[in-house]
Amino acid sequence: MRFFEDVDVGDEEALGSHTFMAPEIIAFARAWDPQPFHLDAAAAARTHFGGLVASGWHTAAIWSRLHAAAQARLHGQMRARGERVPRVGPSPGFRDLQWLKPVHAGDTLSFASKVTAKKPSASRPEWGLVFSHETGTNQYGRLVFAFTNCVFVERQEA
Template sequence: MDFFEDVVVGTVTPLGSHSFFAEEITAFARSFDPQPFHLDAAVGARMHFGGLAASGWHTAAVAARLRAQAIARHHAELHRQGRPVPRIGPSPGFKNLKWLRPVLAGDTVTFASEVIAKKPSASRPEWGLVFTHETGTDQFGRPVFALDDCVFVEREES
């Protein structure tokens, strides 16, 4: 993420890919979402999922991790170039979270983030708000995950 003034609406940033394997799916489910179709492949197969399905929250957590890692890589590159690195503030929230199809054991999901809008913060002049549309697509090119996110980004003018 660049300084607010340098963020360009329409920019798409690849966040990376993640393969969801059975052991990770069940470990996440045991800790955070212990529903039978996240814990047992036979139960998932008997349901409309067709197999062991990752928790939607697992998919969202992976997307969040990949987003944070992509920002860290970009900031490290800015630092290597001797350029100033903007502060990234918290997210005031997200909306339109959608789990569009099940993520099954063995699926690889590729995540991306598109800047869809930005505006200066009305209450904090040193910050701007950057709005993004986050997506996840499986190895067959089918959308499996989406959400609209917002984050505070430092203004260079401050």
């Protein structure tokens, strides 16, 4: 994330891709979401999913990891150019989380972020709020994951 003033509505960023493999899906499910369709391919085949699928929370965790890595890359580039790096966060929350289609073992999701709005903070003049539409699209070009994110971003005047 850049400084609040340098962020424009409509800015888009590709965050990266991830392939969800069966062992990883099962390991995440064992630790965090132990439902049969996340844990056992045979059991999952008998559900409406027709096969092993990743937990929605697994999908969200991968988005979070890729989002943080993209931010770290940008901030590293800024530091390398000798630029000041803005403080970012915390997030006051998100809205409209959607798991639109199942993520099957072997699916590759590409994650992206698009700035949809921004406004100065009314209570903290050194910060602004940046709103973005976060998405995950599978290898067939189908949107499978989406939500509206919000994060505090430092203002340059601060």
